[in-house]
Amino acid sequence: MKLLKIKDYLNHKNNIGILLLRIFIGCRLIYGVIDNIISWGKMLEFASFLESHQFPFPIVSAVLSVGIQFVCGLFVLIGYKIRIASFFLVINFVIALLFVHIKSNDSLEGMTPALAMLFGSLTFIFTGADEISLDHYTTRTKD
Numbered sequence: 001m002k003l004l005k006i007k008d009y010l011n012h013k014n015n016i017g018i019l020l021l022r023i024f025i026g027c028r029l030i031y032g033v034i035d036n037i038i039s040w041g042k043m044l045e046f047a048s049f050l051e052s053h054q055f056p057f058p059i060v061s062a063v064l065s066v067g068i069q070f071v072c073g074l075f076v077l078i079g080y081k082i083r084i085a086s087f088f089l090v091i092n093f094v095i096a097l098l099f100v101h102i103k104s105n106d107s108l109e110g111m112t113p114a115l116a117m118l119f120g121s122l123t124f125i126f127t128g129a130d131e132i133s134l135d136h137y138t139t140r141t142k143d
Helices: 002-012 014-038 040-052 058-078 082-102 108-127 134-139
Strands: none
Touching: 002 014, 014 040, 014 058, 014 108, 040 058, 058 082, 082 108
16 A cells, blocks of 8 residues: 555655656766866867867867757756757767767777766656756646
């Protein structure tokens, strides 16, 4: 009987699960690129890394990837336009996996951070931001 009550409670609070995943994904994305935003030298290191993997226009590619991860990370964190943000993140991380990790024969362990961001973003495309979000706040019906 108590197990049924716990299940009912958790079913009514699934929005907390989405919020926790948003906090993790959003903070991890921002944390992962903030050094590139603060330091142009770090951005140039990233561009050099991309150049070593034969990315076209490595500085533009670096700025674009960092910008996508930072802005979309913020959007995921606050739950604003999360499906659109997640779409761009999926593209970013598919490219990273295909053209860096897989091409370099990276181990599954080495690919795990990019895979976590990819699958978290795919989840948000399907779920949206849920109730605890800026999207929900701005689109709820006015009484």
